[in-house]
Amino acid sequence: MTVSSTFPSVLRDLLRTHQAFLSYAAVHVQKFDLTLPQYDVIITLGGTEGMTPKKLGEETLITKGTLTGVVCRLEDKGLVRRCASAKDGRSQIISLTEAGKDIYERSYPEHLRYIGRLFDDYESEEIGALEASLVRLYQAIAAARNEEKGAGDD
Amino acid sequence: MTVSSTFPSVLRDLLRTHQAFLSYAAVHVQKFDLTLPQYDVIITLGGTEGMTPKKLGEETLITKGTLTGVVCRLEDKGLVRRCASAKDGRSQIISLTEAGKDIYERSYPEHLRYIGRLFDDYESEEIGALEASLVRLYQAIAAARNEEKGAGDD
DNA sequence: TCCTAATCGTTCTGATTAGAACTTTTTAAT
DNA sequence: ATTAAAAAGTTCTAATCAGAACGATTAGGA
CATH class of the missing domain: 1.20.5 (Single alpha-helices involved in coiled-coils or other helix-helix interfaces)
Known part of the structure; x- marks a missing residue:
């Protein structure tokens, strides 16, 4: 009944719940032939004029080394575009292409409903x-x- | 203020908290030159006579395909042993070697304290x-x- | 101006991840 | 006894992951 006997199970619950959520959310996203991190990038860029990889990583909680690869795959799919920043020679600006905007606008409302279903009884x-x-x-x-x-x- | 406006941030918090915990716990485990999943296997086997990969996967929440690789690396390090099950020709029994038990016994109490520190003010x-x-x-x-x-x- | 330190993004490595395909073995039904 | 279905582990693929190392650029201080 002490604290030290209960915390391992809390942390197991944290892992389990997180895994379950990722797996649930992935089902919807697979319909667009995207992975969850890829879709996360899409909806983070959605409605913006684009942002640097640094900012994008902070929003999505994706590490910069990983983000490079995720963005590359989205670029290959034609959903995202990289442009050199005018202000800073070190920076890039990543933004949605027309195809990327299209997916975003068509899917995001349904995605919100799909995820929101989890909280129906809350x-x-x-x-x-x-x-x-x-x-x-x-x-x-x-x-x-x-x-x-x-x-x-x- | 509706439900649908708050749930995305809850889920971001879930991800962020989980990431932070993994990163915190990894610090302690790196001292033994182990990854977190590897250490999770060690402490799950600790105090038992061994178990099948199936059971081990259920306890640690590691998928069977992934578990094979994790166990292989622990085997290479000499911390874990695979034996064919006597009862079922399909099954293996994975158990700690002496070196594995040694790491488990030396590190687990400190690991619990290290993790328990998170809940000091709870x-x-x-x-x-x-x-x-x-x-x-x-x-x-x-x-x-x-x-x-x-x-x-x- | 020059030089050092910091920042940005990419690349690289080793490990984990889920999921599917596959082999072997067991179980169950005929 | 035979055969089909299920289960257990391994192997394979494509992607993610964190962290370290790297080159290019910028910022700040002497």
């Missing part, structure tokens, strides 16, 4: 509680990580 | 609330998945 407080719990844990992890780094400092 | 109700929220979502996903499969049935 009260809105329940979603809030879930989100609060997750943010709480995220911050606890960030704090523990910082303590580790500055171990000798304070 | 009230036990908070852990319960997090777990309940995750289980709730997991079940909602499982239900949605089932509805999808039996779409034409009821």
